[in-house]
Amino acid sequence: MSKTHHLTLAEFIRVYVTTQGDDGYGDRPATRAKRLAEAIYGQPQVVDALREHPASGAAEVVTVKSLRKEMKALEEAGDMFGTYRINDPQEESLQTSISRERQSQDDQQPEDYERILGGMQFGQMYEQVHTRAPLLFRRYGQQLDACVVYDNFDYREGVKHQLISNHAEMRSVTTGKVFRGVDISPGGLRKSMLHREVPLTIEDLLYSPGAALYDETAAEIDTYFIAEAIRTAYPKSVKSIFAKSDNPFPAMPTVELLELRKTDSKTLGPILFNEGTLEGSYGVVESIYKHQFQLDNTEFDNRLFLAFGDQKTSSLIRSIQAEQVDASAAYDRKDWLIGVAALFHLRMNFLWLMQKTHYGNMEQQDPSTLYHNINFWGRKNIPSDRAAFQVLEELVLHSFDARIVGLLYTRLEQRGIDTSEQEEVGNAIQKMHAKGFMEVVRDIRKSAFEPQAWRPSKEKYANNTVDEEFLSHARYLQQMIVYKTLKYGIKNGDIGLIDRVIGVCCFYFEGTGQSNYAFEMLYLKRLISTKACDQELRRAILSNSLVNPHGRQDTWQEVDRSLEYLNLELKRELWARRTSTFGLDALFKTTSLTAEYTVCLRKAIEKADTMAILPLEDRDETNEWGLPSDIESE
Secondary structure (H helix, E strand, C coil), X not given: CCCCCCCCHHHHHHHHHHCCCCCCCCXXXXXXXXXXXXXXXXXXHHHHHHHCCCCCCCCCXXXXXXXXXXXXXXXXXXXXXXXXXXXXCCHHHHHHHHHHHHHCHHHXXXXXXXXXXXXXXXXXXXXHHHHHHHHHHHHHHCCCCEEEEEEEXXXXXXXXXXXXXXXXXXXXXXXXXXXXCCCCCXXXXXHHHECCCXXXXXXXXXXXXXXXXXXXXXXXXXHHHHHHHHHHHCXXXXXXXXXXXXXXXXXXXXXXXXXXXXXXXEECCCECCCCCCHHHHHHHHHHHHHHHCCCCHHHHCCXXXXXXXXXXXXXXXXXXXXXXXXXCCHHHHCCCEEEEECHHHHHHXXXXXXXXXXXXXXXXXXXXXXXXXXXXXXXXXXXXXXXXXXXXXXXXXXHHHHHHHHHHHHHHHHCCCCCCCHHHHHHHHHHHHHHHHHHHHHHHHHHHCCHHHHCCCHHHHHCCCCCHHHHHHHHHHHHHHHHHHHHHHHHHXXXXXXXXXXXXXXXXXXXXXXXXXXXXXXXXXXXXXXXXXXXXXXXXXXXXXXXXXXXXXXXXXXXXXXXXXXXXXXXXXXXXXXXXXXXXXXXXXXXXXXXXXXXHHHHHHHHHHHCEECCHHHCCCCCCCCCCHHHHCC
C-alpha cells in the first residue's frame, strides 16, 4: 500500500474487521489508531456527522472507536454470537457500498455509513441471544454444582388508553441468575450432608469466635481499622513514619480466604411470579427448577440445591417446606432446597440498624448522633428511616473515621498540640515514629473497643460518673467494627471473617427489635457453625455467598448484589424502550433474556462515544487510542 494513500472509513472497516490489518496495512494498535484518525479527518462528511452526535464533546474533538475491537468483544460475549461473521450474506452489498465510495469519495454521505452499520446484523444477534440463552442457562442449571440467586423485581405498568376501566398497576415479578458453584464435590451436594435435627444452643452463640469473647483476632481487627482511619485522615504523615521503620503497618488478619476464581453466571429467563408471597414462591421454584432447568423428578431424591436471596426468600422457602412436609414426592416436599439470606441484604439491614440506634433527633443536639453528623457536614437526602444504601453507608463510615480522629485529637491535646491546625497534627504524627504511633492506636483500642467500654462498671453508675457521650461514641465504634469487618471480608473473599460477624449479628438484630433478621441470622449461624451441616456443605454455603466477576483478589462481592446490578440495568432497558403501544409487560419477557448481552453492547458503544481521538500531533504512539495514559487509566 502506498504511504501517501489514505484509507476511507469504509476501507478501514473492511481492512481491520475482515482481515484484521493484514496485507501490509499494519495490525499494531498504534497503527490502527493512526489509520482510523486519518480515515475520519480525511472525510469532512464523517467529521460533521460525528460532531452532530449528542455524545460528541467540543467542536474540535471527534468521538469514535475501533470497530475491530467492538466486533471482537461481541463475539466473546458468552459465546452467544459465535455464529455471527462479518462476511455473511450481506458481504456483497457491503463490498458494493465500499466500491461506490472508492469511485466517488466527494459524493459520500452519512447514509453510506448507516448502510455499513446496518450490515453488522444487530437484529440477527438479538435473535441469536433470544433463541440460545434458554439453552445456555438450562445447561448451567443441569450441572451438579449449579446454584441460584433470585429476588423480586417491581415495575409500574402504565395506562395505554384513557378508559374508565384502565388504571396503572404495579407488577411484582422475579429475576434470577444461575452460576457454577465452588467447593462442591463432583457428585453435588447431598441431603445426607444436612442434619435437620441438630439444634442451635446458647453455647454455640456465646463461645463462637467474635461474639461474646474478645479474642486476639478481634484485637487485631480493631487495631487495623483504628490505624486505617488515622491513615485516611493523614496519609502522608502515617506513610512517612512506617517507610522509615522496620515495623509494618497493622494488617487485617486472614481467617479463611477463598481461592481466587472468576464467577461464571447466566441470567434466568422471565419469572412471572411474585417471590414475596407464599403462592408466588411456589411458582418461582417451579419455574426455575422444572421449566427452565427441566430437571427430572429423580434429581430431587438425594440432591441439595442452594438458593440465595433476601431474608424473605429464605423464610418463604422454609414455609413451603413446612406446608409440604407430608408430601409423598421428593420434589413436592422441597426438602432438597436450602434458602440462604445473602450478604448484601444483610449489609443493608445492618446499616438500617445503625441508623435506628444512633440517629438521634433535633431536640437532643447530641454530638454523638448521626443526626448531628448529617447537619455538621451538610449531608442531604438522608431520611431518618431506611435511607438509601449508598448515602447511608458513606455517612456511617465517615462518622466512624471522625470518631477515631477525635480520640486521636484528645490524646494530642493532652500533649499540648494544637489540633485546630492540620499541619501541626501531621507533624506531631511524624514525630511519634512507628512505635509511638502504635502506642496511641493501642490506647484508643483499650479505651473504646474492649468490652468494658461498652458496659461501664457498677461503681461508675452508682457514683453517676458515666460519660454518656463517650459511651455512645464507644458503642457506635464497636457496632461499626462489625459492619466494617463484614464489608472487608466480602471484598477480600475471607469467609472466616464473615463467619465471625454472623454470631454478633444475632445479638444486635435481636437487641434492636429486628426479629426477622435476628431469626434469619440464628438460622444461618446454625448452618455454618454447628454440626447441622457437614463441613463440605458449610463451606459451600459460605463460598457461594460470594461471586467474583473480575477474578481479582479484591473484587469479591455478594451474590445478591450482582443480581441488584442486573435489575438496575434491566430497569434502564425497560424505561428506555417502552412505548405507548409496547408496554413493560411484553418488554420484561424479552429484556430479561437479552439484558445481560445488550448491556455489554450498550456499554461498549457508550465507551466508544466518550473515547476522544486527539489530533495526530498530540497523540502518544505507545497508547492504543492516542490518549494520555492518565486518562485511560481512570
